[in-house]
Amino acid sequence: MGKQGILAVVSGFSGAGKGTLMKELLARYDNYALSVSATTRPPREGEQDGREYFFLSEEEFVQLIDTDQLLEHAIYVNHRYGTPRGYVTEQLQAGRDVILEIDIQGARRVKQQFPEALLLFVSAPSVEELKRRLAGRGSESGEVIQARLERAREEAKGMDGYDYLLINDDLDACVEEMHRIIQAQHARLSQNREFVEHIRKTLGI
Amino acid sequence: MGKQGILAVVSGFSGAGKGTLMKELLARYDNYALSVSATTRPPREGEQDGREYFFLSEEEFVQLIDTDQLLEHAIYVNHRYGTPRGYVTEQLQAGRDVILEIDIQGARRVKQQFPEALLLFVSAPSVEELKRRLAGRGSESGEVIQARLERAREEAKGMDGYDYLLINDDLDACVEEMHRIIQAQHARLSQNREFVEHIRKTLGI
Numbered sequence: 326m327g328k329q330g331i332l333a334v335v336s337g338f339s340g341a342g343k344g345t346l347m348k349e350l351l352a353r354y355d356n357y358a359l360s361v362s363a364t365t366r367p368p369r370e371g372e373q374d375g376r377e378y379f380f381l382s383e384e385e386f387v388q389l390i391d392t393d394q395l396l397e398h399a400i401y402v403n404h405r406y407g408t409p410r411g412y413v414t415e416q417l418q419a420g421r422d423v424i425l426e427i428d429i430q431g432a433r434r435v436k437q438q439f440p441e442a443l444l445l446f447v448s449a450p451s452v453e454e455l456k457r458r459l460a461g462r463g464s465e466s467g468e469v470i471q472a473r474l475e476r477a478r479e480e481a482k483g484m485d486g487y488d489y490l491l492i493n494d495d496l497d498a499c500v501e502e503m504h505r506i507i508q509a510q511h512a513r514l515s516q517n518r519e520f521v522e523h524i525r526k527t528l529g530i
Numbered sequence: 531m532g533k534q535g536i537l538a539v540v541s542g543f544s545g546a547g548k549g550t551l552m553k554e555l556l557a558r559y560d561n562y563a564l565s566v567s568a569t570t571r572p573p574r575e576g577e578q579d580g581r582e583y584f585f586l587s588e589e590e591f592v593q594l595i596d597t598d599q600l601l602e603h604a605i606y607v608n609h610r611y612g613t614p615r616g617y618v619t620e621q622l623q624a625g626r627d628v629i630l631e632i633d634i635q636g637a638r639r640v641k642q643q644f645p646e647a648l649l650l651f652v653s654a655p656s657v658e659e660l661k662r663r664l665a666g667r668g669s670e671s672g673e674v675i676q677a678r679l680e681r682a683r684e685e686a687k688g689m690d691g692y693d694y695l696l697i698n699d700d701l702d703a704c705v706e707e708m709h710r711i712i713q714a715q716h717a718r719l720s721q722n723r724e725f726v727e728h729i730r731k732t733l734g735i
Contacts, residue, residue, distance in 0.1 A: 446719070448725075448729065452728055452729055452732040452733075455729065455732075456732070474733065477733055478733050478734070478735055481726075481729050481730050481733050481735055482730075482735060484719065484726055484729075485719065485726075487719050488718065488719065489714070489717045489718055489719065490717055490718075490719050490722045490725070490726070491717060492722075492725070502714075502717060505710050505713070505714050506714045506717060508710070509694070509707075509710050509711045509714045512694045512695055512696060512707060512711060513693065513694055513695075514651070514689065514690065514692050514693065514694065514695050517695045517697075520653075520695065520697070521686070521689055521690075521695070523657055524653065524657050524660065524686050524689075525686050525687075527657040527660075527661070528657075528679065528682055528683050528686050529683070530683055530686055530687060
């Protein structure tokens with residue numbers, strides 16, 4: 326009903342299946358636009374500029390920061406990552422629902438700038454499954470597993486700031502639920518201000 | 531996912547089709563329980579005690595108030611109306627989604643007691659249609675129409691307190707949207723506290 330698109334921020338535990346979920350959501354429905362992050366990390370084999378990431382130099386990235394063209398940005402393992410503001414606002418204004426896959430700190434920053442943003446947290450179906458996925462296939466070092474656990478703890482602490490919890494048990498059901506939740510957002514009062522104002526004016530309020 | 535049911539409060543303009551919507555919702559899906567109000571108004575032809583209303587004497591009604599057995603209550607045209615608390619809490623605990631059809635004052639009182647309650651506002655599809663419905667079929671007196679308009683103004687002022695706006699253009703689509711919105715609520719973080727706490731405990735937080 327609302328003409329403006331919905332901004333949906335997706336975060337979640339490592340190994341919860343966020344990537345697959347969103348790939349499937351975009352394959353099934355054509356009203357979504359996936360935001361592509363900018364990064365200073367060099368492209369890996371098979372990655373394309375503008376598809377997986379916008380691959381930028383340190384200088385280019387810093388210029389985006391300085392001209393307030395990033396919604397949020399952060400550093401991981403010596404590389405910068407950020408969300409270009411222009412794409413998000415253009416798509417929202419065109420009525421498309423924009424999906425951002427970012428971590429909890431980024432989600433918080435986006436929410437400050439877009440209070441109507443919908444925050445979705447994706448979890449593995451059970452704690453046992455979560456631990457299994459955090460532990461990986463046994464080939465990772467204890468240090469890597471410890472780092473993942475530490476990160477999962479941070480994420481678990483930050484879950485309260487999220488609106489919805491998606492438990493990724495069955496991929497198909499989870500994609501449909503994500504779609505329903507985002508689409509329901511179009512009926513939020515806040516998405517229908519114009520209609521409300523029109524009614525009020527006509528009733529002489 | 532949540533084991534506790536969702537409490538959905540439905541309000542809206544006179545003639546917006548709330549009654550038909552809810553009848554259809556309950557006919558299509560069996561996870562809903564419709565709360566039946568108590569009233570001191572005498573039953574009309576064809577009304578059954580416990581189906582349209584619980585028909586009570588003034589004394590019985592006041593006793594419900596005095597023993598805090600009503601979630602909210604009000605007086606219209608010299609008769610009392612109220613929502614029995616017991617039925618609502620029992621059904622929610624049994625995991626059923628409870629629908630309350632009440633006005634904006636009642637909705638506010640319910641929200642104070644159940645902050646997780648979902649507030650839905652139903653509107654006619656356009657202001658023109660709303661005015662047509664408020665005016666009725668031409669058989670009503672100017673006074674009746676004025677009273678309806680005045681009430682619609684109060685309702686339009688109170689719309690901001692609602693979570694969702696349902697524009698009842700097409701009955702079928704509106705029923706499905708209402709269902710989707712209420713079901714999406716089961717994935718709210720607040721409905722999944724136990725899962726979140728379990729995850730945190732296991733991660734050692």
